[in-house]
Amino acid sequence: MSLTLTHIWAETLIDELSRLGVKHICIAPGSRSTPLTLAAVKQSQHPQRPVTLHCHFDERGLGYLALGLAKAGQAPVAVIVTSGTAVANCLPAVVESGLTGEPLIILSADRPFELVDCGANQAIVQRDLFSSHVTAQLDLPTPDAGMPLSALLTKVDQVLAHQAARGGSVHINCPFREPFYGERDAALEAEIRAPIANWYQSQQSYTRHHGRFSTPIERDSLPPSLxxxxxxxxxxxxxxxxxxxxxxxxxxxxxxxxxxxxxxxxxxxxxxxxxxxxxxxxxxxxxxxxxxxxxxxxxxxxxxxxxxxxxxxxxxxxxxxxxxxxxxxxxxxxxxxxxxxxxxxxxxxxxxxxxxxxxxxxxxxxxxxxxxxxxxxxxxxxxxxxxxKATDRLSPSLLSEHRLFQQLPTMLPEHVDIFIGNSLAIRLADIWSQLGAYPVFANRGASGIDGLFACAAGVQRCRRQPMLVVLGDTSALYDLNSLALWRETAAPAAMLILNNNGGGIFDSLPVDPQLCDAYYRMPHGLRFEQVAAQFSLNYQQPTCESDLAAALVQAFNTPGTDVIEVVTPAGEAGKILTEQLANMAAQEG
Known part of the structure; x- marks a missing residue:
């Protein structure tokens, strides 16, 4: 009874999500989440509504992979994780989506009631784990024959309706009792499914919420003062x-x-x-x-x-x-x-x-x-x-980060997506790069440096376009696990890593330089050639503008992913920015 019912619940849930617009499901490994994972695999083989499955061994990266898919596709993306800290690792991506609106559906497997808060392995209190960062949450009971599948469907539909209206993430917590493996009872399965036979035969969601109808844009929709x-x-x-x-x-x-x-x-x-x-x-x-x-x-x-x-x-x-x-x-x-x-x-x-x-x-x-x-x-x-005048003050013989961003638009092909990391990278792009001709993606909700490789991978998997990812060395180190997602790509990609040996964004802080190095910049002395080799990615390290331009041409004309590392002196970018601002402030009319 328990095995059959558990899998029917999971399949019903995943099937309904596909009817509500979910086309991508991201999966991390885990045993407790087996019913959801197997249901997702079954849905990926559906003749009318197949979903695309994405796997990653790192739940934090998985959450950001889903964020990138949702960011590019403007549609809900489901994430399946097992119980315990696996769920908590999704929090950074949930925080970002709560601020910028990308629709994520976190499906967390959980221990049943009797195994929570009693010393059972891998059991934590998962209810309300995401607090105010989610738009809505649904704490399901353990699958029970006394609760009809129609109730499961209406509850799920209600949560997804909230998300459709407000965006952001929703959390559906799914406690399951063992066993998860074995033969299912076909007669019992037919009996459980019978009350919602019409739903199974249709291609529609169980409940169909109709949003507010849009009216033509008229003068009344504009503020009266202007x-x-x-x-x-x-x-x-x-x-x-x-x-x-x-x-x-x-x-x-x-x-x-x-x-x-x-x-x-x-x-x-x-x-x-x-x-x-x-x-x-x-x-x-x-x-x-x-x-x-x-x-x-x-x-x-x-x-x-x-x-x-x-x-x-x-x-x-x-x-x-x-x-x-x-x-x-x-x-x-x-x-x-x-x-x-x-x-x-x-x-x-x-x-x-x-x-x-x-x-x-x-x-x-x-x-x-x-x-x-x-x-x-x-x-x-x-x-x-x-x-x-400011551009003239940048030495053309020096491949500084400022000069790189100033010249970057001239080095790119016509059709390429760009994903820019936070901290110094996007600030220099804001000053120097004219990128209006390109689709540009970034995580500017919480503006964190986590999950950037993974989020960019999600964007490319959705759009299937050549992509340039630009980020700093600390950001790259923070998400090294997710370089595994770039071993196979739908289109050529270039990972441009700006290595100034630490957090260059902190160079302008008014603190003692020694304190800045020890507690803010945190120099690491690491390079990325062996990292690229570890993940079977191509590697280039240009030392001048012409070499960088050639490296980008090669990256966008060959399959797979190239890691392009540009090494600049620590503190150089901050020094140039300080000088440029001072020159501007000193100008007369």
């Missing part, structure tokens, strides 16, 4: 955005003659790039502060200096997001517009139409020195000139 009835000086700040919005944002920017400041995650090109650097220029900051209207599209901004400017601007401030989650750490009074991810283009185009209609009845743009058009052109031209 758009203005005359042209105003406008800044569009583009944060983490759904892919494919470049044309709509550009139309709005053109209609407003706006300055566009685009984060690397946005898929948009800045009209005044390098703002994290030139905002240290007193005159340029003063000019930007003349803005009368700021439209921030999305959040999770990388630039600290842009965030500081937004905190002090007196402009009217719109914040456009895909849910009602606050994304303003400075707690400004804002007009927050919540727009479904599917309708961003429609909403932006509607706003553009409203702007054009409003401004067509005004006197229009003038050539006066104070007009929005002249303001935008003056600011843009001066910002570009200052960034050209």
């Amino acid at each position: 758009p203005p009835d005359r042209p105003v000086k406008t800044v569009i700040v583009a944060g983490a955005l759904p892919h494919g919005l470049s044309a709509s944002v550009n139309r709005l920017a053109t209609a407003l003659n706006a300055v566009v400041l685009a984060d690397p995650q946005s898929g948009i090109t800045s009209t005044a790039p390098g703002y994290d650097l030139w905002l240290n220029h007193p005159n340029l900051q003063a000019q930007l502060s003349q803005a009368q209207w700021v439209i921030q599209l999305g959040g999770r901004l990388v630039s600290k200096r842009l965030g500081q400017w937004l905190a002090q601007t007196s402009a009217q401030y719109w914040l456009v997001t895909d849910n009602a989650q606050p994304l303003d750490p400075h707690h400004r009074a804002v007009e927050q517009c919540v727009v479904d991810k599917r309708h961003w283009s429609l909403w932006l185009d509607a706003l553009t139409d409203q702007v054009r209609a409003a401004c067509s009845t005004s006197e229009g743009l003038t050539s006066s020195a104070d007009s929005p058009l002249v303001w935008q052109q003056t600011l843009t031209n001066e910002a570009r000139a200052q960034m050209e």
Whole structure:
């Protein structure tokens, strides 16, 4: 009875998840999770709704692999882990998804009630393990013939409906009693399944939740105070955005003659790039502060200096997001517009139409020195000139991290996805790299350095495109286990590891250099050639720009994964950044 019932419960659960849109299931090894694993294997062979299975021996990496799949596919991804600390290892990925909305379904096997909190092996209290970091949780009972399968289905459907409405992770805890292995009772199985025979024969979920129907985007969906009835000086700040919005944002920017400041995650090109650097220029900051209207599209901004400017601007401030989650750490009074991810283009185009209609009845743009058009052109031209000076200060003979990011867009093929690690890497990309032509992925919710190789692997497994992964040496060391995921790839990949011997992000801290080395930077003296060999990955170590360009060409034109290690002196990147900021601050108009 117990064996047959346990497996039917697991199969019913996995089958329902596939009906609710799950196409990928990530599995870690474990015995207690055997019913879920075997159910997932069975579902992978379903003629109409097969799921793709992904395996990893490291649960922390597995969680991030699922995060990458969900990030790229915009659909729920299930994770199967066994009991005990295996579940806890999913917490970092769950935290990230709770902040950025990727839908993960954590399916944790558990010991039954009588084996918890009594000294039984591998048993911990798993209920509420993820606390407020999950959107919803379901603590199932041990499979019991007294509870009909219809109740299991409605409970699962309810949890997934919460997730569909709010995003983020859900946790379904599944306690199972042994045995897990052996022959099932076919007659008993038919008896248990009979009450939901219609569901088995259909291809639909048991409960069908219908969300709010979208209405056409009309003027009523925009805040009443703006758009203005005359042209105003406008800044569009583009944060983490759904892919494919470049044309709509550009139309709005053109209609407003706006300055566009685009984060690397946005898929948009800045009209005044390098703002994290030139905002240290007193005159340029003063000019930007003349803005009368700021439209921030999305959040999770990388630039600290842009965030500081937004905190002090007196402009009217719109914040456009895909849910009602606050994304303003400075707690400004804002007009927050919540727009479904599917309708961003429609909403932006509607706003553009409203702007054009409003401004067509005004006197229009003038050539006066104070007009929005002249303001935008003056600011843009001066910002570009200052960034050209900053670029000239980078030695072309030195393969510094700054020079690398400045030249990186010229070294990439036309079609490649980019995944950028946190800490120094994404900050330098924000300053120097114009990446608007490329899909860029990053983990900017909790901005951790964990799971980056694994998350990037999930993105590539979903999109099946060539990929460049750029991250620092400490981040790479933190997720070495997940290089195992890159031994087989759907398309060529390059792992660009910037090795400055420790946490270069800490170089600018105002602490004693010896303390910085010992307790912040933590130099390790390690290289990655033998690491690449351990995982059967190709390895290259370029020492100049031309060698790096050649290494990238080779990586993207050969199957598999190349580890490309660029070694730079410890402290160099921080020193260059400090000098560049000081040069900007010292500039006159």
